[in-house]
Amino acid sequence: MRLKMCSIHVKDPATAHAFYTETLGFETLMAMPEHNLFIIKDPGADNSADNNSVGLLLEPSDNPIGANYMNAVHDAGLPAIVFGVPDVQAEYERLVAAGVTFKGEPSEDPSGVSAVFDDGCGNFVQLHQD
Structure with missing residues (x-):
């Protein structure tokens, strides 16, 4: 058994897809x-049966339950999802240059290096160094 797909609620799936x-x-x-x-x-992931990449459904938040959850998590300032990257600082610099808004600069704690940004679609996303 393996994880095949998960979802994240977004305000507008088409806008989220573009971002x-x-x-x-x-x-x-x-x-x-x-x-x-x-x-x-994931970039470069293939569609073969042995691929270990997980699909991410950009779930419309037009359901009141989904919208309430998405808004409550965002209002609390919590990341809705975590993406692993090899170098948080480099990704932070790339995304800041692309106009992405971060809650702060990358920081390190016992779990590793991370940074959190707003996806503009209703969620905070955490980058975590692999």
Whole structure:
């Protein structure tokens, strides 16, 4: 058994898809705009059965339960998801140059180096150094 797909609630899946692919560098696994359905994957991940990449569904928050959850997590300042990167400082600098808003500069604690940014789609996202 392996994790195949997870989701993150977003205000607008099409806008989130553009941000996550064009700015963050993820790739499209599936896009069906007519159904407001967008799934992204790790850059360079293939679609073979032995691929260990997980799809990320950009879930519309048009359901009041999803919207309440997304808004409560954001209002509390908590990251909704964590992405691993080999070098948080380099990714921070790349994304700041692309106009991404971070809560602060990268910091280190016993779990490692991390930084948190606002995806502009209703979520804070944490980068964590692999």
